[in-house]
Amino acid sequence: MRQNITNIIEKLSQFHNVTDNELLTLLKDALSEDENRLLCQRADECRKKIYGTDVYIRGLIEFSNYCINNCYYCGIRRENQNVKRYRLSKDEIIECCIQGYALGFRTFVLQSGEDPYYTDDILCYIIADIRTRFKDCAITLSIGERSKESYKAFFEVGANRYLLRHETASDSHYARLHPDELSLANRKKCLFDLKEIGYQVGAGFMVGSPYQTPEHLLADLRFLQELSPDMIGIGPFIHHADTPFANMPNGTLEMTLKLLSIIRLLFPDVLLPATTALGTIHKNGRELGLKAGANVVMPNLSPSGVRENYTLYDNKICTGEEAAACISCLSQRVQSAGYSLVTDIGNRRFI
Numbered sequence: 001m002r003q004n005i006t007n008i009i010e011k012l013s014q015f016h017n018v019t020d021n022e023l024l025t026l027l028k029d030a031l032s033e034d035e036n037r038l039l040c041q042r043a044d045e046c047r048k049k050i051y052g053t054d055v056y057i058r059g060l061i062e063f064s065n066y067c068i069n070n071c072y073y074c075g076i077r078r079e080n081q082n083v084k085r086y087r088l089s090k091d092e093i094i095e096c097c098i099q100g101y102a103l104g105f106r107t108f109v110l111q112s113g114e115d116p117y118y119t120d121d122i123l124c125y126i127i128a129d130i131r132t133r134f135k136d137c138a139i140t141l142s143i144g145e146r147s148k149e150s151y152k153a154f155f156e157v158g159a160n161r162y163l164l165r166h167e168t169a170s171d172s173h174y175a176r177l178h179p180d181e182l183s184l185a186n187r188k189k190c191l192f193d194l195k196e197i198g199y200q201v202g203a204g205f206m207v208g209s210p211y212q213t214p215e216h217l218l219a220d221l222r223f224l225q226e227l228s229p230d231m232i233g234i235g236p237f238i239h240h241a242d243t244p245f246a247n248m249p250n251g252t253l254e255m256t257l258k259l260l261s262i263i264r265l266l267f268p269d270v271l272l273p274a275t276t277a278l279g280t281i282h283k284n285g286r287e288l289g290l291k292a293g294a295n296v297v298m299p300n301l302s303p304s305g306v307r308e309n310y311t312l313y314d315n316k317i318c319t320g321e322e323a324a325a326c327i328s329c330l331s332q333r334v335q336s337a338g339y340s341l342v343t344d345i346g347n348r349r350f351i
């Protein structure tokens with residue numbers, strides 16, 4: 001093991017300030033097997049100190065794949081004519097929650113493209129109904145950029161968490177991933193608005209997105225330190241055949257695991273999912289993610305008939321199974337990695 005790399009890993013795990021240069025060294029260098037093992041072990045020790053072996057589950061309900069945006073990486077971008085578009089009604093969404101509750105879910109994540117069909121009024125009506133029926137559950141929204149007033153209205157009727165990945169903290173990189181009408185400045189504003197309103201907020205980015213450099217990743221980590229989110233969602237970029245990035249290489253397992261561990265050490269008490277995208281690029285991706293410091297999984301609760309239409313990237317896993325089958329498979333996977341799924345609202349345990 002190289003002394004300088006070992007020193008940086010130990011410094012991270014003792015929560016000493018790590019310099020930009022040290023982080024860049026860690027991000028740039030391909031780590032040896034021993035160095036990777038050390039990083040992963042330190043991250044796992046850190047998660048166990050705070051979360052034990054508990055793994056929180058979130059039920060993901062992908063309620064619409066209509067989107068007004070045209071992000072270059074995303075399979076449900078508006079210009080993709082090959083998507084079979086769908087929307088779930090309030091009753092269909094509630095049905096997913098009822099099923100999910102019976103399976104032990106205490107967090108529902110409502111995710112969609114940016115779909116103006118769901119006005120503030122319609123969303124408030126849906127959220128309020130879920131809130132009335134499931135008082136002991138968290139309601140998480142992941143529906144993109146809206147005004148502060150809209151975010152406030154959703155919060156007031158019972159939503160309490162919000163996932164909005166910042167995607168990249170570099171303006172120039174942001175412009176290579178998105179058309180001109182989208183800006184990093186607005187994305188950041190949304191995140192700070194959400195925090196101010198009182199949401200538990202999740203930000204994050206894709207690992208290995210096209211044109212990403214170690215310097216971009218450093219900026220991502222520094223932005224996350226500034227925002228101090230409750231959740232950080234990262235997963236590998238995976239190309240989608242019907243997007244402008246169809247021929248771009250995917251993010252790698254190694255880089256995603258390395259970043260999960262670095263994030264666990266930089267943000268010891270953060271909620272950190274082992275994502276479906278990670279499970280898609282490697283058959284044991286999610287198990288390896290948990291071992292590298294992740295403590296959340298987000299199985300799909302969407303009706304199986306629509307799942308295959310919510311394809312942000314190619315070869316997405318678990319698009320065929322019913323929720324119950326999904327959760328029993330996942331539960332075994334989590335156990336095989338040495339952790340256990342818990343029935344819990346799964347709040348951040350502040351240190």
Ligand code: SAH
Binds near residue numbers: 111114165239
């Ligand atoms: N419309 C919502 C939800 C977006 S989908 C929003 O704007 O937040 C959730 C996340 O999936 C995105 O934030 C993005 O980081 C990720 N994603 C999209 N396309 C992807 C791809 N091709 N590979 C991997 N992740 C992708």
